[in-house]
Amino acid sequence: MTTTEHPARVAGAASQAAVRAKDKDAWVALFAADGIVEDPIGPSFFDPEGVGHRGAEAIAAFWDKAIAPTESIEFLFDDSFACGREVAFTGRIRTTMGGGHIVDAEGVFTYKVDEDGKILALRAFWETDRAMATLKSR
DSSP: OOOOOOHHHHHHHHHHHHHHTTOHHHHHHTEEEEEEEESSSSSOSSOTTOOOEESHHHHHHHIIIIITTOSEEEEEEEEEEEETTEEEEEEEEEEEOGGGEEEEEEEEEEEEEOTTSOEEEEEEEEOHHHHHTTOEEO
């Protein structure tokens, strides 16, 4: 995987580290004031209207729904591509839920940063049905 330092790649790595550490405050602090999380993009069980989670309060609420209940989240990325102020990671996110149930979401995961390196947009392109088809127990 490409590891050249790039502002969006650095922000993406910091985001992933905060999620792995289960550090909500550090994760929310990585976002610009008007930052948005779309994970996955469009309507989902985390975002029924499909408009995303914009601003610190909404991003923190997304954490409480999507990240806090998990046992662990691993970022199994094959590569990343940085252009402009954005980066796209390709690969899988493996989520271990309560009871040892594991789901892999394969897709493309993008981060866009502002001039200060704050995350303007975290967007996740993955399909719920495909991810749920990977459900297994430890």
